[in-house]
Amino acid sequence: MSDVKKFLYLNRRAPYGTIYAWESLEVVLIGAAFDQEVSLMFVDDGVFQLVKGSDTSELDMKNFMPTYRTLGDYGVRHLYVDKASLEARGLTQDDLIEVAWEDWETEEEVDNIVEIVDSGQAIGVFEESDVVFSF
Amino acid sequence: MGTINVNGKELEVDEEGYLANINDWEPGVAEVMAKEDGLELTDEHWDIINFLRDYYEEYQIAPAVRVLTKAVGKKLGKDKGNSKYLYGLFPYGPGKQACRYAGLPKPTGCV
Numbered sequence: 001m002s003d004v005k006k007f008l009y010l011n012r013r014a015p016y017g018t019i020y021a022w023e024s025l026e027v028v029l030i031g032a033a034f035d036q037e038v039s040l041m042f043v044d045d046g047v048f049q050l051v052k053g054s055d056t057s058e059l060d061m062k063n064f065m066p067t068y069r070t071l072g073d074y075g076v077r078h079l080y081v082d083k084a085s086l087e088a089r090g091l092t093q094d095d096l097i098e099v100a101w102e103d104w105e106t107e108e109e110v111d112n113i114v115e116i117v118d119s120g121q122a123i124g125v126f127e128e129s130d131v132v133f134s135f
Numbered sequence: 136m137g138t139i140n141v142n143g144k145e146l147e148v149d150e151e152g153y154l155a156n157i158n159d160w161e162p163g164v165a166e167v168m169a170k171e172d173g174l175e176l177t178d179e180h181w182d183i184i185n186f187l188r189d190y191y192e193e194y195q196i197a198p199a200v201r202v203l204t205k206a207v208g209k210k211l212g213k214d215k216g217n218s219k220y221l222y223g224l225f226p227y228g229p230g231k232q233a234c235r236y237a238g239l240p241k242p243t244g245c246v
Contacts, residue, residue, distance in 0.1 A: 008172050029196070029199065030199075033199035033201055063195065064196075066193060066194050066232065067194050069194060070194045070198070070202070073198070073206060074202055104205045104208070104209065
């Protein structure tokens, strides 16, 4: 389909404290459910959205961390994480959740679609995208 | 907000009939809602309802119908992972109707 646009969702804020991360995730799920080509990028404090083991039991907010793991099922192919943002916060890929992707028809599988990119690669991703949403 | 009566308890539901509090759920909820829709629940219905509850437990969302269809196919067999089968069980839409019976919120992306 030539009319499928490439959507990139840019996530720059910490997961809890504001509604941005959850709103972004909901929009992503809706967009992906309608067969858009969807990728996500995590920059600045947005990288905390993918850090394993979050516990919101004292925050009175739903812990939506498990929901990121469904993104592969929704056909999302790439979760890009900005390398510099990660390093500036003392984090590595080992601190991040893994999200699997599988094509249910061809049974092609990718164990983890979370990918760390440097600024040059990130620019490439922006250039390839038709639409960028910033949250 | 209205309520439904399940085994003598009044449970709150939203304006579209979805359970207001997921923790209120018990199998009787599905039975009562199905009866209102004129539907008799079979083991096949329960397979889907239980599947949705497990899915929510694991991922904290009700899946979009396309994702539900694929996931059911993977877990319960390809003969069940298709819209024809699922709409046969849940004529008002497997996403909306089955999620409602399962006590989940309306699937994200459903209008």
